[in-house]
Amino acid sequence: MVGSPTALADQEVETKLRKAAQNHGMYIPTGAFWGGEDIKKMADRGTLKALKVTMKKHPSCFKLNGELKTKNEAVRTEVCVLYDGPVRGLCPLAPHNVNTMAAAATAAHNLGFDQVQGCLVADPSLKDFHIVEVETWGPGNKEAGSAFHVHTIRKNPSNLGVVTGSATYASFLSSMLGAVGRGPGVHLC
Numbered sequence: 001m002v003g004s005p006t007a008l009a010d011q012e013v014e015t016k017l018r019k020a021a022q023n024h025g026m027y028i029p030t031g032a033f034w035g036g037e038d039i040k041k042m043a044d045r046g047t048l049k050a051l052k053v054t055m056k057k058h059p060s061c062f063k064l065n066g067e068l069k070t071k072n073e074a075v076r077t078e079v080c081v082l083y084d085g086p087v088r089g090l091c092p093l094a095p096h097n098v099n100t101m102a103a104a105a106t107a108a109h110n111l112g113f114d115q116v117q118g119c120l121v122a123d124p125s126l127k128d129f130h131i132v133e134v135e136t137w138g139p140g141n142k143e144a145g146s147a148f149h150v151h152t153i154r155k156n157p158s159n160l161g162v163v164t165g166s167a168t169y170a171s172f173l174s175s176m177l178g179a180v181g182r183g184p185g186v187h188l189c
Contacts, residue, residue, distance in 0.1 A: 001026075001027040001028075001029065001175070001176065001179040001189070002017070002026065002027065002028055002029070003029070004095065004099055004102075005028050005029070005099050005102035005103045005106055006091040006095045006098055006099055006102045007102075008102055008105070008106055008113070009087065009088045009090075009091030009092065009102060009105075009113050011088075011113075014113070018186065021184060021185055021186050022184055022185075023184055024184060025179075025181075025182050025183055025184060025185060025187055026185070026186050026187065027175070027178075027179035027182075027187050027188075027189045028103050028106050028107070028186065028187065028188050028189065029099075029103065029171075029172055029175030029176070029179075029189060030100075030103050030171065030175060030188050030189065031099050031100050031103060031164075031171055031172060031175070032100040032130070032132045032154060032156055032165065032171065033053075033100045033103040033104050033107070033132070033134070033188075034132065034134055034152050034154050035134055035136070035150065035152055036103060036104070036107045036188045037107075037188060038136075038150075039051065039104065039107045039108055039134075039136055040107040040108075040109070040188060042108075042136070042138055043107060043108050043109050043110040043111070046110055047138045047139055047148075048108055048110055048111060048136065048137075048138060049137045049138055049139065049142065049147065050111070050115075050117075050135075050136075050137040050142060051104060051105075051108045051111055051115075051116045051117070051134070051135070051136055051137070052116070052117040052118075052119065052133075052134075052135045053087070053100060053101045053104045053116070053117070053118055053119070053132065053133070053134050053135075054118075054119040054120075054121060054131075054132070054133040054135075055097065055098065055100065055101070055118075055119070055120055055121065055130065055131070055132050055133075056121040056123050056126060056130070056131040056132075056133075057097075057121075057122065057123065057126055057130045057131075057158075058122070058123065058124060058125075058126045058127055058160055058161075059072050059073075059075040059080075059122040059123075059124060060160050060161045061097075061126075061130060061158065061160070061161060061162060061163060062082075062094065062097055062120075062122065062163070063094070063096040063097060063163050064082070064093060064094050064097070065092065065093050065094070065095075066092075066093050067093070068082050068083060068093045068094060068120070072122050075122040075124060076124065077124055078124070079121060079122070079123045079124070079125075080121070080122045080123075081119065081120070081121050082120040082121065082122055083118065083119065083120040084117070084118075084119045084120075085117065085118070086113065086114050086115065086116070086117065086118070087101045087102065087104070087105045087113050087114075087116045087117070087118040088105070088112075088113035088114050090118045090120065091113070094120060096163050097120070097163060098118060098120070100132055101116070101118040103188065104116055104134065106186065106188075107188055109186070127160055128157060128158065128159075129155045129156060129157060129158055129165070130155075130156045130158045130164075130165040131153060131154065131155055131156075132153075132154045132156065133151065133152065133153050133154075134150075134151070134152045134154075135149070135150070135151045136148075136149065136150045136151075137149050174189075175189045176189075
């Protein structure tokens, strides 16, 4: 089981582990990632066309590196988009905060870390929750608004200053219990 899916943002690590998964099971905990099995099914069939995961938290709930750390430290009263782009570029800057996005990029294997979009938002008004939004697009014309589209919003109770919401711990325990006996391949758990 890959305890921190952000490690897969390193292309070499991802390639080696996916190759090993051809003969052994590789389990990816879903954590706060909602709808992962459906997204993986779409990726398996090639019908997944786009995926975006947005995480919104109080600024004190982020543990960031580099330019994102500096940007987040400047947030006082206004909502601030810290990052909006490919998940691969975000993972090294927020490895403690974006395991959900890395799990999404793994499930969306036809898009991967370079095409799955991640958006990190510091919102000073979020004192009791972390919010994770997952937007999935399938067949149709996305630009015209006629594509298959699912938008989920997950509000996870949380205290100020903590990286992980309270409901995610139970999800991780369920992942550990489910990481067994599924054979070769990459499996969400």
